[in-house]
Amino acid sequence: MDFTLSKEHEMARTLFHDFAEKEVKPLAQEVDETEHFPAGTVAKMQKLGFMGIPVPKEYGGQGCDPLTYTMCVEELSKVCGTTGVIVSAHTSLCCDPIQTYGTEEQKQKYLVPLAKGEKLGAFGLTEPGAGTDAQGQQTKAVLEGDEWVLNGSKIFITNGKEADIYVIIAVTGVKEDARGRKKKEISAFIVEKGTPGFSFGTKEKKMGIRGSATYELIFTDCRIPKENLLGQIGKGFGIAMHTLDGGRIGIAAQALGLAEGALERTVEYVKERKQFGRSIGQFQNTQFQLADMATKVKAAQLLVYRAAMAKKTQKVYSVEAAMAKLYAAEVAMEVTTKAVQLHGGYGYTREYDVERMMRDAKITEIYEGTSEVQRMVISGSLLK
């Protein structure tokens, strides 16, 4: 068992790191403060192929493996959680389902511009009454002639309004199972921004990842072509769950990056900050805290990278992804909180990055499946 990265992966990390330090870090505080979507940074990332890292070259992507993509989200999130999630939502939640379930025509029409970065992607599953209970979908899609007519709304949609292409989950009917129980038939669709009947509601004001655009999507008699059904009718729930398995690796990478970033800044800070005539890094309490933080960060990294490798080599990787996200998110929350504590009063101010990182970290325990959902997935695999 070899835990060293290949030279290619090391060089890719150097690329992501250099880009993050030079292009993303200087804007992170402003992006958070102003809640502005960092469109300029996204444009730069589009040019460098960061928006299609794991997509095959024949579809406009970079043709790299999920680990390379994971490291990109990790390095971006080390300096800016907002930028990390923009790439993650676009890649994992929009490119990936179209790549996996799309027809050749859909891939040419939607995946190619997404992977090239010409178009930004988003994913709509969550509704006011359908969060963790994703089966509680209310948004409906009805086939009328050659068109699907969508009605309903989606909330908390990352990249909302900024994105051009949306993968939307909706109810297409009701079915009886073998025991005569009625079950919703759920399907997936591709919807373009600008389609009549598709509008945006309020923008969420959030605790963290404040530069990421989080919007409500509203569908009012929104008509899309029949061929925009993604995958088969009735397979939408499976598509959504499989998409989230991949998305969780992206969010795990975001959480990992936040934890790593907070640890790095804390190490720098405790060397400089003096109390009682010594740097606070010379106190054993600080040293032990740092040791625990670093150990957990490394453990999280191993789980995240293992999940990324599982996505490459295994057909099903739900448990690996759930473990990676659960652990990395909780480590992110713990490490960023400790980072603030070790920064003392300064850590509570917006002058220091750790304050933002702590706010950014919280969402990683919630979105794309809460920590509780991850525990359900993991225990479900143990008790089946």
Added chain:
Amino acid sequence: MKIVVCVKQVPDTKGGVKFNPDGTLDRSAMLAIMNPDDKAGLEAALRLKDQYGAEVTVVTMGLPKAEEVLREAMAMGADKGVLVTDRVLGGADTWATSQTIAGALRNLEYDLIITGRQAIDGDTAQVGPQISEHLGLPVISYAQNIREVNLEEKYIVVERQYDDRYHVLKAQLPCLLTALAELNEPRYMTPGGIFDAYAKDITVWGRNDLKDVEDSNLGLKGSPTQIAKASDKVRKGAGEKVTLDPAGSADYIVAKLTEKHVI
């Protein structure tokens, strides 16, 4: 158009400089990067490739580890990489280095050769012009902007930095340019480019592949330069601070300079 870019892997001096006990650089203890001036030279070549179409070959001389800068250059968009490495070439000064690289370049076709102005580890700015001498090519050093390349009439127009101004020089092709870091902002690699770069073969040449070079001009033995001593920058003390009125300040400075026999 065929462009050859000479690059060097250098220690990243941002993290400080470390020496071996014998005074030479402890390269293993420092991160290695592509020399900044060379990277600007590579970017200039890649822009010419974008504009006119070109095949860009990167050449480096160094330890086998120097392959990394070739991979990086290829991940940025260079087409081919040539690594010149051989034990007998070690310890080369600028003379032996330029002889070695000229010996390698004689095997390649080129319309334009670009080197960096100087490397941040040696700071001599000699290797580029020396290569041009060995190959009998015109050289434009300190290139800060490439204005025009005319492939039909085979000339290039370049701005050469010069103190408070720049010179506009026109040279026939093939010629050699030495590039300044200010020439441009080098592009990033791309993720896919990195994996492609590692999938490609790199040409490795040793002493026997060098053309028309005498052994007496190679390696440590072929290096006329002797390093007497090398040291890190000596840090200056905080100095002396005095607060005086202008007239008093002038008197104080004059007194100090007289005391030290400067004036």
